[in-house]
Amino acid sequence: MFECEKCGELFENVKLKANHIRWKHGQDYSIQGKENLKKKAYKLNEKRFGKWIEETVICFHCGAKIKIKYRFGKKKEKYFCSRSCSNSRNMKDLFSDDVKKKISDKIKDLWQEQSFVEKVNLGKNIRFTSKREVEIRDYFIKNFPNDEWTFGGNLKLEDISCSRDLYSNKLKICFEYDGIWHFKDIHGQLERKKRKDILLEDWCSKNKYKLVRVDSEENLSLEDIEKLIYRDKRKTIKIGKRY
Secondary structure: OEEOOOOOOEEOOHHHHHHHHHHHHHHHOOHHHHHHHHHHHHHHHHHHHOOEEEEEEEOOOOOOEEEEEEEOOOOOOOOOOOHHHHHHOOHHHOOOHHHHHHHHHHHHHHOOOHHHHHHHOOOOOOOOOOHHHHHHHHHHHHHOHHHOOEEEEEEEEOOEEEEEEEEEOOOOEEEEEEOHHHOOOOOOOHHHHHHHHHHHHHHHHHOOOEEEEEEHHHOOOHHHHHHHHHOOOOOEEEEOOOO
């Protein structure tokens, strides 16, 4: 039992006592009393959830040293120094091949359901990024940092926002890796996709940007794509039979 120091009323736990003091005694509750209550609550939580442990670990993504705090028995396998590092981790570091296949199959099944497609408003608010597109993007960002490669960067073209797969404002180059969504009408998205492609081509022409488009069915190597971007002098390049 816990006794109120002010009025002697008894309570079954610290929480009930704390609420009693807060609402009945208000400002009369002493600083020392608050400190004692805080210590009791701390000990009670340690007993229920485990003691706090502080230590220094290595960021799983970048290797930086970070200080962490966790309760005994609840330490995670991986820690990250920032949200950026956490979001940059590779899928292969987190899941087995079997789990990755199950996730992939589940997502493919979802996109076959018309109700799911309508729910996410396909072609308007959702951006699709393939594994190969991410690989190409990371290759240029990592190997050519001085060229300031990046991705996304929504362009407001007429009434449509256009995101680019990869681009460099420094070099004035845009790269697009076009999958099936650009060529086949799967859920009524093709007309909008084609319009976005045309708007981006017009924007690149007006702003003197080089545009390289590659059909995903061509299976070009990273070195082949690098040659198209850095060595091919054409201002507009389209590689693939589906264009």
